[in-house]
Amino acid sequence: MTPQRRTRPAPAARTDTAPAWGSADADLPGRMLTLVYRVARQTGLSRRPSVALCRRLLCAQPGVNQACPGLDTPVGRAAERRVRARILIALRAELEQRIDRARLEAALRDATLLDEVTLLPPRQRAALWSVAVDHCAVTELAARTGWSPLQIARLLRAAMRTVSSAANLPRRETGATAGRV
Numbered sequence: 001m002t003p004q005r006r007t008r009p010a011p012a013a014r015t016d017t018a019p020a021w022g023s024a025d026a027d028l029p030g031r032m033l034t035l036v037y038r039v040a041r042q043t044g045l046s047r048r049p050s051v052a053l054c055r056r057l058l059c060a061q062p063g064v065n066q067a068c069p070g071l072d073t074p075v076g077r078a079a080e081r082r083v084r085a086r087i088l089i090a091l092r093a094e095l096e097q098r099i100d101r102a103r104l105e106a107a108l109r110d111a112t113l114l115d116e117v118t119l120l121p122p123r124q125r126a127a128l129w130s131v132a133v134d135h136c137a138v139t140e141l142a143a144r145t146g147w148s149p150l151q152i153a154r155l156l157r158a159a160m161r162t163v164s165s166a167a168n169l170p171r172r173e174t175g176a177t178a179g180r181v
């Protein structure tokens with residue numbers, strides 16, 4: 001009687017160019033939950049305190065569970081960014097006493113950039129993710145998608161412009177500005 005050896009199936013070929021969280025269809029509460037949890041874990045909190053922080057911060061923030069009007073319009077995106085700014089301010093206030101400032105700022109910046117990437121149109125998001133994260137050459141991406149290298153360059157330029165201009169961290173609150181957003 002020989003023991004049967006279990007083998008794992010080979011991993012499936014990756015067909016998507018962006019991760020599942022990278023969908024522009026992601027709702028605001030889901031994106032904010034991801035943002036808070038990512039910052040908490042990146043700053044060194046374990047799972048249980050990270051989940052507790054998510055619950056505490058997201059339940060206390062008005063507007064997180066409400067749909068912003070016309071999400072595909074500039075007004076809707078601006079409303080979502082204001083909600084994100086309030087959450088980032090609360091997150092910074094919660095963690096700055098316990099976490100090294102440079103580590104916290106890096107985690108906040110990374111989470112903000114990733115959230116902005118999720119707001120990009122699908123083609124811009126796919127081009128940016130493929131080139132910047134998957135390190136895909138423009139020629140390889142062109143062959144895979146059928147886009148011309150010029151189209152890819154335009155998509156990348158537009159994506160970078162949008163992400164770099166919209167992914168601003170809110171300023172640190174002082175006594176004079178505390179409570180205003």
